[in-house]
Amino acid sequence: MISSPSIWWNQECILELEPEIIDRLRDGNLKIYFSAGAQEKRFMVEDVKELAERLTLLKDSRLDIMLDIAEGENHISVVPAALSRSLRFVLKP
Structure with missing residues (x-):
């Protein structure tokens, strides 16, 4: 579960690790649930x-990705909604 990630933090330094992370993600069957509240700052939602789109487009990937932009939720209120939804997504057969 990746909820409202602060990709913007520290000049987006986390993206420098993206190639390494992608290589590791390709090694297994993984489910990744991304979320953000629709009422969060626009850049948070867009990031x-x-x-999620970049990871969805990976070739030869065994990733199952879900993106959930939760209507009516903000940065704080999205957490309980995302927790419930992510568990249902990850635990579905």
Whole structure:
């Protein structure tokens, strides 16, 4: 579960690790649930959408990705909603 990630932090330094992370992700069957509240700052929502899309487009990947932009939720209120939704996504057969 990756909820409202602060990709913007420290000049987006986390993206420098993206190639290494992608190589590790390709090694297994993984489910990744991304979320953000629709009422969060626009850049937060756009950043998580962009990251989820890039991972979805990976060739030869065994990733199962879900992106959930939760209507009516903000940075704080999205957490309980995301927890419930992510568990249902990860635990579904």
